[in-house]
Amino acid sequence: MAYPPPPPGAERRRHVRKDVTVHVELLRGETIVIASIQNLSLGGAFLLHPDDEVEVGERVRLYLAAGKLDAVQDARIVRVSRGAPRGFAVAWHEPGARARKVLERLLAENPEVDYPTEAAAPAPSPTA
Numbered sequence: 001m002a003y004p005p006p007p008p009g010a011e012r013r014r015h016v017r018k019d020v021t022v023h024v025e026l027l028r029g030e031t032i033v034i035a036s037i038q039n040l041s042l043g044g045a046f047l048l049h050p051d052d053e054v055e056v057g058e059r060v061r062l063y064l065a066a067g068k069l070d071a072v073q074d075a076r077i078v079r080v081s082r083g084a085p086r087g088f089a090v091a092w093h094e095p096g097a098r099a100r101k102v103l104e105r106l107l108a109e110n111p112e113v114d115y116p117t118e119a120a121a122p123a124p125s126p127t128a
Contacts, residue, residue, distance in 0.1 A: 020037055020038070020040045025062065025063035042092075042104070046088070049087045049088060050087075057077065060076075060090060062075060064102045066102045066105035071098045072099075075090035
Protein backbone atom coordinates (compact mmCIF):
# COMPACT_ATOMS: atom_id res chain seq x y z
CA MET A 1 0.00 0.00 0.00
CA ALA A 2 1.49 3.35 -1.04
CA TYR A 3 1.09 6.37 1.20
CA PRO A 4 0.55 9.87 -0.19
CA PRO A 5 3.48 12.31 0.09
CA PRO A 6 3.51 14.60 3.14
CA PRO A 7 1.94 18.05 2.68
CA PRO A 8 4.22 20.97 1.75
CA GLY A 9 6.12 22.26 4.78
CA ALA A 10 5.65 19.02 6.73
CA GLU A 11 8.55 17.67 8.78
CA ARG A 12 10.36 15.04 6.70
CA ARG A 13 13.46 14.49 8.81
CA ARG A 14 14.14 10.98 10.04
CA HIS A 15 16.72 12.05 12.63
CA VAL A 16 16.54 14.41 15.59
CA ARG A 17 18.64 17.50 14.93
CA LYS A 18 20.46 19.53 17.55
CA ASP A 19 21.77 23.07 17.69
CA VAL A 20 25.55 23.00 17.71
CA THR A 21 28.42 25.36 17.11
CA VAL A 22 30.91 23.33 15.12
CA HIS A 23 33.44 24.75 12.67
CA VAL A 24 34.26 22.55 9.69
CA GLU A 25 36.42 22.70 6.61
CA LEU A 26 34.15 22.70 3.58
CA LEU A 27 35.48 21.63 0.18
CA ARG A 28 33.51 22.89 -2.85
CA GLY A 29 35.24 22.03 -6.09
CA GLU A 30 38.85 23.13 -5.55
CA THR A 31 38.04 25.69 -2.84
CA ILE A 32 38.33 25.03 0.90
CA VAL A 33 36.57 27.41 3.30
CA ILE A 34 35.71 27.36 6.99
CA ALA A 35 31.98 27.08 7.67
CA SER A 36 29.92 26.74 10.85
CA ILE A 37 27.34 24.04 11.43
CA GLN A 38 24.25 25.55 13.06
CA ASN A 39 22.35 22.31 13.55
CA LEU A 40 23.31 18.70 13.09
CA SER A 41 21.77 15.25 12.83
CA LEU A 42 22.80 11.78 11.77
CA GLY A 43 21.11 12.56 8.44
CA GLY A 44 22.64 15.95 7.64
CA ALA A 45 23.37 19.49 8.81
CA PHE A 46 22.64 23.17 8.24
CA LEU A 47 25.76 25.22 7.57
CA LEU A 48 25.98 28.96 7.98
CA HIS A 49 27.67 30.19 4.82
CA PRO A 50 27.20 33.43 2.85
CA ASP A 51 28.10 32.07 -0.62
CA ASP A 52 25.34 32.90 -3.11
CA GLU A 53 26.67 30.48 -5.71
CA VAL A 54 25.78 27.21 -3.96
CA GLU A 55 23.04 25.22 -5.65
CA VAL A 56 20.70 22.42 -4.60
CA GLY A 57 22.15 19.12 -5.78
CA GLU A 58 25.78 20.26 -5.53
CA ARG A 59 28.19 17.80 -3.90
CA VAL A 60 30.44 19.02 -1.10
CA ARG A 61 32.93 17.40 1.26
CA LEU A 62 33.27 18.28 4.96
CA TYR A 63 36.11 17.64 7.38
CA LEU A 64 34.47 16.91 10.76
CA ALA A 65 36.28 16.64 14.08
CA ALA A 66 35.20 15.78 17.62
CA GLY A 67 38.19 15.93 19.92
CA LYS A 68 40.93 13.71 18.50
CA LEU A 69 38.47 11.80 16.30
CA ASP A 70 37.99 13.15 12.79
CA ALA A 71 36.48 12.10 9.47
CA VAL A 72 35.87 13.34 5.95
CA GLN A 73 32.23 13.14 4.89
CA ASP A 74 30.63 13.69 1.49
CA ALA A 75 27.25 15.41 1.33
CA ARG A 76 24.72 16.84 -1.12
CA ILE A 77 23.15 20.28 -0.78
CA VAL A 78 19.40 19.79 -0.34
CA ARG A 79 18.24 23.31 0.52
CA VAL A 80 19.68 26.83 0.19
CA SER A 81 18.65 29.72 2.47
CA ARG A 82 19.41 33.11 0.95
CA GLY A 83 17.58 34.93 3.77
CA ALA A 84 18.37 34.82 7.48
CA PRO A 85 20.08 32.67 8.47
CA ARG A 86 22.13 32.51 5.30
CA GLY A 87 23.46 29.08 4.46
CA PHE A 88 22.49 25.66 3.21
CA ALA A 89 21.35 22.25 4.37
CA VAL A 90 23.19 19.08 3.40
CA ALA A 91 22.28 15.40 3.51
CA TRP A 92 25.13 13.03 4.30
CA HIS A 93 26.09 10.64 1.52
CA GLU A 94 26.53 7.13 2.96
CA PRO A 95 28.40 7.99 6.18
CA GLY A 96 30.93 5.35 7.12
CA ALA A 97 31.50 4.00 10.62
CA ARG A 98 34.16 6.61 11.46
CA ALA A 99 32.04 9.56 10.25
CA ARG A 100 29.02 8.21 12.13
CA LYS A 101 31.09 7.99 15.31
CA VAL A 102 32.21 11.63 14.88
CA LEU A 103 28.60 12.73 14.31
CA GLU A 104 27.40 10.81 17.37
CA ARG A 105 30.14 12.37 19.50
CA LEU A 106 29.31 15.89 18.26
CA LEU A 107 25.64 15.31 19.04
CA ALA A 108 26.46 13.94 22.51
CA GLU A 109 28.65 16.98 23.26
CA ASN A 110 25.67 19.27 22.54
CA PRO A 111 22.75 17.58 24.35
CA GLU A 112 20.93 20.67 25.55
CA VAL A 113 18.88 21.67 22.51
CA ASP A 114 16.91 19.57 20.09
CA TYR A 115 14.01 20.03 17.72
CA PRO A 116 11.09 17.79 18.69
CA THR A 117 9.33 16.00 15.89
CA GLU A 118 5.96 16.72 17.51
CA ALA A 119 4.66 19.89 19.10
CA ALA A 120 5.47 20.05 22.79
CA ALA A 121 2.59 20.27 25.23
CA PRO A 122 2.16 23.71 26.82
CA ALA A 123 3.52 24.14 30.31
CA PRO A 124 0.88 23.99 33.02
CA SER A 125 -0.13 27.38 34.41
CA PRO A 126 0.93 28.09 37.98
CA THR A 127 -1.83 27.87 40.57
CA ALA A 128 -2.20 30.61 43.13
